[in-house]
Amino acid sequence: MRKNIVAGNWKMNKNFADAEALMIQLLEYKKNNTTNCEVYIAPPALYLTMAKDIFKNAEVEVFAQDVSEYQSGAYTGEISVEMINSIGIDGSLVSHSERRQYHGETDSHANRKVKALLDVGLTPIYCNGETLEQRKAGQHFEVVKNQTEVALFTLSADEIKKVVIAYEPVWAIGTGETATPEQAQEIHAHIRSLIAAKYGQEVADEISILYGGSVKPDNAKEIFSQPDIDGGLIGGAALKIEDFSKIIEGFNP
């Protein structure tokens, strides 16, 4: 179901005590404020159990940052969907651009990870987006089309409805440079139209498409007000409660 979502991707930040402190700040914030969007966090894997414990009675969903495409076995360092499922995690990011850049992930990997998550009833947040070179060469629509088709178009209509998509232009991640609301909107509309062409408009309208890339308190509201932008995947600004809460409030009237 299409929802407004603000998801914080903590990436590889914070030691145990600092992670715990930020989770408690977010818990307090959620207790004391009504929010007009779903709030998710994706802390480092080591802190997932703590996050589930801290947010057990709060409406904050907890996501892994990555998950294995394999079920189980000799895959040193990997975490399976069954493992995260068994501790009550809600889903996982899939093929974030940093997984693509530093770990050679492709949309074929994304496709298998998305499927593995859906098969156990968990939510994938599938990430895509073009690089600066691709944007400069005017290839951004084509790149995102290919990514989306390879990663998602083997799914059934019922399956794809359960996927959250995060469009993150690589050139805007952690750089302070943000896609303009219009640039983001046109790619979001493009992604939704690709899904509509393949699965029908009704299915496309069910899918939440988030924007990621230097979303901050001062630009969140304008970005979220675009018709095909259903929220944000937030990196740096998710690491401070003052910033993250103001971004969540980007959905307030």
Ligand SMILES: O=C[C@H](O)COP(=O)(O)O
């Ligand atoms: O997952 C989050 C995105 O990579 C955006 O990161 P950022 O907000 O630090 O640019």
